[in-house]
Amino acid sequence: MIDVAITGIGVISCLGRGKAATLDAMRTGRSGIRRLQNIDASALNCRIGGEVALGSSDEAPRGYDRFTQVVLIAGAEAAEEAEYGSAGVEPDRVGAIIGTGFGGCQTIDANYKRLYEQKVTRLPPTVIASSMYNAAASALSAAYGARGVSFGIVSACASSAHAIGLAAQTIRYGLAEVMFAGGADAPLVVGSIRAWEAMRVLAIDNDHPERACRPFSADRRGLVLAEGAAVFILESLEHAARRGARIVGVIAGFGATSDAGHLTDPSPDGAARAMTAALNDGGLSPQDIGYINAHGTGTPANDVSETKAVKQVFGAHARDVPISSTKSMHGHAMGASGAIELACSLLALNAGVLPPTINLEHRDPDCDLDYIAEGPRAGSVTAFLSNSFGFGGMNAVLAVRTAR
């Protein structure tokens, strides 16, 4: 096992822009889910979501989709914290691996609408380059002169956890010294929301958006779509020590498995094997884990399956491990969710707070673990797991040590 240091965190979600706003939400159990403002949702059944608030000064350069715009905002915050600009890293030894589920879907949605509805005959020449799934990784590598290994990763809702895990592996294998790693997604477009409605997994409570997502609660109705990004600066412990960088966390282990089964029904076994693999990779035992950031979508299927998986891995210890779904607050940012959740977890745990699962008011007999339902909890956690399970049966779990 070779630990990889995290020396910078950047995050933007419906909870706000940056680490301070995110930590505040974890400390207070504040939801960022609202009625949708950025699109005309009047024809949709689902008119709520977790939108990122962008200012007028945030206008993206031509050719950038919204998912690239948010990754650059998160990347800048992470680079600043890591003092990347003065780190003097050899450009060929830096890369960017960014996960996404929907890529540049805003660009696709807006332009295809013009093509099919308004019958335009020409589309802007930037459509291809801004909508490709590696556009966010490309923009980060260009912005920071990272000339080493860079690519995008696609595994639905596990994309950014896979991205962070593989970026850590890249450093472990000596292919890079510093990596930008994380995820970005901006799927709040009419076409995508309509398609999600058809799956009947959305929590549609248009009158009480902040209460819509209720992971592990008996009255849970599903997930709430969201957008956002989180980016981490990863480097080897030696590299961080050599340049005197402040280490805010450590990627200790990475576990990735496939259900090799159903397209959309989650398998407890696939999830459990991923958690076990992350523990083994990090040289950790279940007793070392003081918190689990659950995938916790709030769908009836996921939350029962994930609970079974935790029991399978943690055995008698399962009831002693505090677990929460921060998606109850920031919604499900699809391919960005694993990265956003890693940021939420690390920021809160480093500050001595275990993030809560909000809106969990009705106990489900099939979800009978400690989900931190009573609100933010004080505690000192030195190691935790962050779970991400994607449609298609793709599972990625990160085992992480805090700075405590």
Place this chain on the structure above:
Amino acid sequence: MISGDIEQEVLCLVRSVKKDVRVDSLTRTTTFADLGIDSLDALNVLFAIEEHFGIVISDERARAIRTVGDVIETVMALVPERT
């Protein structure tokens, strides 16, 4: 449209999604699980029914559907009376 017609049409629609189901083996108490209809197949059955009858089955109603009879009753409740 009489209920018998609706019943036959529902059975055909189930079969259109799950082709290896024998229509004559279906009864009102047959569950989706009995037919090997998983969660994704079930979504497709409800989608086919919504399209065919021009109705919208709410998520709330959809959650309660377990059997072929539940589907028929849902359709009968939502399809306007016709002469």
